[in-house]
Amino acid sequence: MENEVKVKKGFSFTRAHLCFPYAIFLVFFVILPLILIVYYAFTSKSGRISFENFIWFFSSWASIKTLLISIGLSLLTTFICLLIAYPVAFILARMKSNKNVILLFLFIMPMWINFVLRAMAMKELLDLFGIITKYNYLSTVIGMVYDYLPFMVLPLFTTLSNLDKSYEEAASDLGANKVKVFTKITFPLSLAGVFSGITMVFLPCMTCYVISDTFGSGKVTIIGKFIEQWFGTGDNWHYGSVIAFILIVIMFISTLFTGGFSEDKNSRGTTL
């Protein structure tokens, strides 16, 4: 009895302690795995610390080419997504009636259908026109835009519809024309949504080889495929880890640029 009272005095359970289970889980299954990647990236097959994996990656034209192609494809896809999604989100955000809820829904819904099935749908359509086998890169970009477009629409819509319209009104009252209002007020104010959309599209594009494999007829290799090759048939975890490490660095850089992932604009659609 005495003992029990003592324990209670020394350690009283509060709501703050509810952090523990998830924190421990994260240490074991998020932090530790990343440390392991770093370990494999900086060691040789014999277990010594070395930079040979990095030297291997950056001295081979094949790997640099793959990295450049991945970045190029992702940039292009992200740009096209933005080009389509921005006007769409803008129009939806400015609609007065309740119609925009249904329309927004139509744009977001594909997000919740299995993305491989969606890729299959687009592939079958392109196959009918014979685009797939003739134009590998074109069909890959179409496939990527098709799969990632909803992820660009949602954050843009959220930002644009929450935008304080009084700034625009003030600008036009002060004599700015429509183009100027957009370039000087609306677009800068919506940058948070633009960045959020870019984070949702850019990195998955570079790494998710499901789409490039499906649409590229095996002729388009992106960096994700490269990792897969070294972990699978290549059987060199050190090489695979170096590529993963480079991707982690790219992730951190893009997080710095885009200011991280804000929880207020949950881009996977829970806000609906």
Place this chain on the structure above:
Amino acid sequence: MKKAFSVFIITVALIFIYAPIILLLIFSFTSSRTMGVWSGFSFELYQNLVSKEQIRKIIIDTLILALLSATVSTVLGTVGAIGIFYNKKWLGKFTKTSSQIPVINAEIVTAISLALVFAVVSLGKSYVALLIGHIVLLTPFVVLSVLPRLKQMDGSTYEASLDLGATPTQALFKVVLPQIFPGIVSGFLLAITLSLDDYMITTYLRPTGFETISTYVFKALSKPRNSFLPEMRALSSVLFVIMVVVAVVLSFKKTKEKNR
């Protein structure tokens, strides 16, 4: 003029998004195994979804994995979110920050990093590894949908219940939980769709021979011969219709709430 332009943009974008899906929908009602070839109206592909043992197993396995991982993630994520919200010290910040890593990290990096860990503890490719992998991926999204609800919550109700004699545990279950419940539900639903959607984590952690819809369709796309790819048209159509129904029900409920 301006309105016509808006209508044009929206229409073109919607056609781009829905043309492939509608094409699948149409050609799911024929027995032809070649896309674009119509060989008469038939429910054969739909019947095969149920009658062919192999397809049935894939669908059921995918669903069980999604339900299991989403349930665990929802519990872990809800408890975690409450902990993050009330823990103002470094541990709360640490949990919140590291919880975002699987969200922004490339999925393949998450997958192979976990594969490395499981290889070290020789769990290798197993169902446990697969399940943990999915939980790693889903839980942050549950946290992300519960946290805003906690922030919106009126903190004084918790204090009031304590003043009125509730124990902290009672207050948590009877006061906090009901207020964040909508966030928990949407987190759970999101977790299910994310698990159903996943390809990368599943590929690197699944036990040999285990297939989900994603892994199966991807495999069938590269080797279409003798695959159940045509049946997948029927499956997509079913999923699509389910999505539409859920959507309509949810939005109906929301407008009802708003009108109240």
